[in-house]
Amino acid sequence: MGSQIHVMFLPYMAPGHMMPMVDIARLFAAQGIRVTIITTTMNAIGFKNSIERDVESGRNISLEILRFPSAEAGLPEGCENLSSAPTPETTIKLIHGIELLEPQIKILFRERRPDCIASDYIFWWTIDVATELGIPRLAFSGLPDQVEITRSQLPDLVKRRTEFSEFFDKLKEAERKSFGLLMNSFYELESAYSDHFTKVTGIKAWHLGPVNLFRSVNDNALRGDKATISEQRCLRWLDSKEPNSVLYVCFGSTARFSKAQILEIGNALEDSSYSFIWVVGKVLKEDNNEDHQQQEEWWLPEGYEEKLKENGKGLVIKGWAPQVLILHHPAIGGFLTHCGWNSILEGLCEGLPMVTWPIFAEQFYNEKLVTQVLKFGEPVGNKTWRVWATEDSTLISRSEIENAIRRVMGDENEAKEMRKRARRLAEWAKMAVEEGGSSCNDMKSLIEDIRMFKRLTEKTTKES
Numbered sequence: 001m002g003s004q005i006h007v008m009f010l011p012y013m014a015p016g017h018m019m020p021m022v023d024i025a026r027l028f029a030a031q032g033i034r035v036t037i038i039t040t041t042m043n044a045i046g047f048k049n050s051i052e053r054d055v056e057s058g059r060n061i062s063l064e065i066l067r068f069p070s071a072e073a074g075l076p077e078g079c080e081n082l083s084s085a086p087t088p089e090t091t092i093k094l095i096h097g098i099e100l101l102e103p104q105i106k107i108l109f110r111e112r113r114p115d116c117i118a119s120d121y122i123f124w125w126t127i128d129v130a131t132e133l134g135i136p137r138l139a140f141s142g143l144p145d146q147v148e149i150t151r152s153q154l155p156d157l158v159k160r161r162t163e164f165s166e167f168f169d170k171l172k173e174a175e176r177k178s179f180g181l182l183m184n185s186f187y188e189l190e191s192a193y194s195d196h197f198t199k200v201t202g203i204k205a206w207h208l209g210p211v212n213l214f215r216s217v218n219d220n221a222l223r224g225d226k227a228t229i230s231e232q233r234c235l236r237w238l239d240s241k242e243p244n245s246v247l248y249v250c251f252g253s254t255a256r257f258s259k260a261q262i263l264e265i266g267n268a269l270e271d272s273s274y275s276f277i278w279v280v281g282k283v284l285k286e287d288n289n290e291d292h293q294q295q296e297e298w299w300l301p302e303g304y305e306e307k308l309k310e311n312g313k314g315l316v317i318k319g320w321a322p323q324v325l326i327l328h329h330p331a332i333g334g335f336l337t338h339c340g341w342n343s344i345l346e347g348l349c350e351g352l353p354m355v356t357w358p359i360f361a362e363q364f365y366n367e368k369l370v371t372q373v374l375k376f377g378e379p380v381g382n383k384t385w386r387v388w389a390t391e392d393s394t395l396i397s398r399s400e401i402e403n404a405i406r407r408v409m410g411d412e413n414e415a416k417e418m419r420k421r422a423r424r425l426a427e428w429a430k431m432a433v434e435e436g437g438s439s440c441n442d443m444k445s446l447i448e449d450i451r452m453f454k455r456l457t458e459k460t461t462k463e464s
């Protein structure tokens, strides 16, 4: 065998992209690959400890930490991740800031000359550097399938050409030219779509997930932002509840609601006969400050939290929740989710049925997979794709929410069947990552493919 293969990973600066990609990078290192992860100062904080522990256990993995061009992009210091962008305007600046890193990252690739670049699919330009260096580019991507969906549940981009169309054309083109796609999924979960995708596009895809199943307990506690609630407090509260009796409610790292919608959710959770943990998001402050920068604040109906403290029915988390630890607790019986792909996998691995409430991105596709294809969830009935909620966004009423919760958490036969299906999926997921399982085999064959690519390139260079 030749020298150690070196793969450089470039994750995108959003938790739902970054955390699974770091997991994949660590998996590569566990397979004896030399790994470098490129990121920025604030983003590194979320996973530096896990990487240090990997190094201590003898793995060849390191971080390449870049300074984020905050001032150049007009951003406050420390705002380096989409989850820390409070308004649409800040998000646009942040996306611009990320773009400003391109020349620096290209130089890094040219200096280090890795054997392979594994990049988030959003960094479409990594295909140019990979081609220039004569090395394979792997794109880390979301779910590639299509299911029945209404027009209003689709982003404009899919319906007509918009200002983002050109950018998406570039992503697709880069994907087509890539060596293949890395999927945080497992073959058995979506085999029909996976086969269809490969047949139609001709692009190779390796299913390496669910990557969360490779994490240790320590990793789960340390991942992402710092939890805003003590894990002990959360777990103690759950310990006091019956098995399968609590609904976990979380809308991921970037979704925002209006006050009116938060009120409906709060009322629905109170109306429902189930206990709950609710990770509430921030809302935009009504009165802007002097420099007209919009600010965010926590908001809950007057007296809401006090009531919960008295009756013990619910736990509210303002900020980052230790989601994976919560989902793993036996008291959790269901998950009301915005259908971010990571959340779906994390809930699925725990065998949890879901109440689905997609908001934007590819979340409506994910919802259909859960409710129509795999049938282990019920929709609250959101029909409108929308990035930022405003006070005039269509509301999902308390009764719609409460009905969906009952259909999932209740004792009806349909709910029982859903729970059974969810548990079966969890078993399949575990089998996929075990020795001999489909994801484990895909990982090995991917590494062999990269080795083969390297050998062939070296042979061609020697001969010419």
Ligand code: UDP
Pocket: 014, 015, 016, 017, 019, 224, 250, 251, 252, 253, 254, 255, 279, 319, 320, 321, 322, 323, 324, 339, 340, 341, 342, 343, 344, 346
């Ligand atoms: N997450 C978490 N605590 C929170 C919110 C989110 O740990 O309070 C994690 C969650 O476990 C998941 C990720 O952040 O791994 C969110 O990714 P997902 O694809 O579900 O949604 P996104 O945030 O990208 O919309």
